[in-house]
Amino acid sequence: LLCLTENYQQKYYMYHLMSWPHLLMVAEDDNGKIVGYALTKMEEDSKELHGHITSIAVLRSHRKLGLATKLLSCSHHQMKEVYNAEYCSLHVRVSNIAAIHLYTQTLGYLIHEVETKYYADGEDAYDMRKPFNERARKNIGKQDKKSQDE
DSSP states (O other), X not given: OTTSSOOOOHHHHHHHHHHOGGGEEEEEOTTSOEEEEEEEEEOSSSSSOEEEEEEEEEOGGGTTSSHHHHHHHHHHHHHHHHHOOSEEEEXXXXXXXXXXXXXXXXXXXXXXXXXXXXXXXXXXXXEEEEESSHXXXXXXXXXXXXXHHO
């Protein structure tokens, strides 16, 4: 995992694995080398039951093969089927055009709001959400409309 873009301490991965064993997705090459992962969880301190993408990473040499889409689609499926999640959330840098395209055009995420200075370097983040049912879609849509009106 050290060669991937996001590096967390081993205990952080173990916490996710022990807490949400159905939500840690890994992609390997033919030799068993890890080439990508999706580190996801369920949000415990929220009024709506929903999942959250903590981190998604794919080695540069294995990008544009659909691995990120497959990893996140598997995570979404598990969130819905195992945990009965209403939606999935994530944060992405407003400058990360490739990721934003993946999330909105391929995976069906909606921009919920902008979180100002979310990252340590001061960059803003989009709080994005993918609804898993009609009720969640309506609630996210209402919130989107409200933030656009402000």
